Amino acid sequence: MDSIQLFNQQSLFIQDCGPKGRGVITVVAIPTRTVIDISPILLFPSEEYSLHGQHTQLDHYTYRWQGGMALALGLGSMFNHSNKPNVGFQRDFNNKVIRYTTLREIEAGEELCISYGPNLWFPDMEMGKEEEQEQDQRSRKKGAGRTNGENGHAQATSPGTNDSGISDSEDETGELFLARMQVFESDDDGK
Numbered sequence: 358m359d360s361i362q363l364f365n366q367q368s369l370f371i372q373d374c375g376p377k378g379r380g381v382i383t384v385v386a387i388p389t390r391t392v393i394d395i396s397p398i399l400l401f402p403s404e405e406y407s408l409h410g411q412h413t414q415l416d417h418y419t420y421r422w423q424g425g426m427a428l429a430l431g432l433g434s435m436f437n438h439s440n441k442p443n444v445g446f447q448r449d450f451n452n453k454v455i456r457y458t459t460l461r462e463i464e465a466g467e468e469l470c471i472s473y474g475p476n477l478w479f480p481d482m483e484m485g486k487e488e489e490q491e492q493d494q495r496s497r498k499k500g501a502g503r504t505n506g507e508n509g510h511a512q513a514t515s516p517g518t519n520d521s522g523i524s525d526s527e528d529e530t531g532e533l534f535l536a537r538m539q540v541f542e543s544d545d546d547g548k
């Protein structure tokens with residue numbers, strides 16, 4: 358295992374995010390492709406997890422991992438879900454850590470969200486908000502005023518099907534993130 362330096366973040370805060378519970382907020386702007394956290398994980402082997410963990414609160418927090426399910430220690434367990442995430446994550450199986458990296462420029466005061474993938478087990482409180490923001494932006498571009506109250510909060514695609522925790526985002530965000538990282542790495546190397 359490599360020796361991994363952890364982060365001592367002074368600009369990220371845990372804050373009450375209303376119906377979503379606690380979430381991670383930045384008080385400073387963060388450039389794109391910035392590693393904002395490296396969370397060590399605690400691995401629950403598959404058998405132990407299916408016997409115990411999956412029947413507890415843990416199931417709202419765990420990530421799919423080689424050989425079982427993993428609890429991210431620290432910030433990694435506090436990111437809420439968005440289907441337009443501003444943070445990607447990459448599992449490092451060898452070192453048993455998850456790295457979180459911004460996928461775009463983030464403004465001071467924004468909440469940092471990852472994607473849990475398509476199979477949510479709760480009604481997504483971010484979805485309506487994002488649609489509202491997009492509509493707002495479109496209206497502003499057109500020079501029209503904001504249209505209020507057209508978008509309610511959408512329901513989750515599969516409420517009550519939490520059989521996997523935070524586990525499916527590899528397909529979606531993981532690939533997107535990896536693609537971006539490759540560009541990032543080759544930029545870094547000057548290749």
Ligand SMILES: C[S@@+](CC[C@H](N)C(=O)[O-])C[C@H]1O[C@@H](n2cnc3c(N)ncnc32)[C@H](O)[C@@H]1O
Pocket residue numbers: 376377378379380417418434435436437438439479480481482483484
């Ligand atoms: C990994 S935890 C995130 C931290 C959590 N908010 C807390 O206070 O401990 C996942 C849980 O947060 C809530 N959550 C995360 N994203 C959400 C969203 N977009 N809409 C509603 N609830 C959300 C759900 O209750 C979910 O089970």
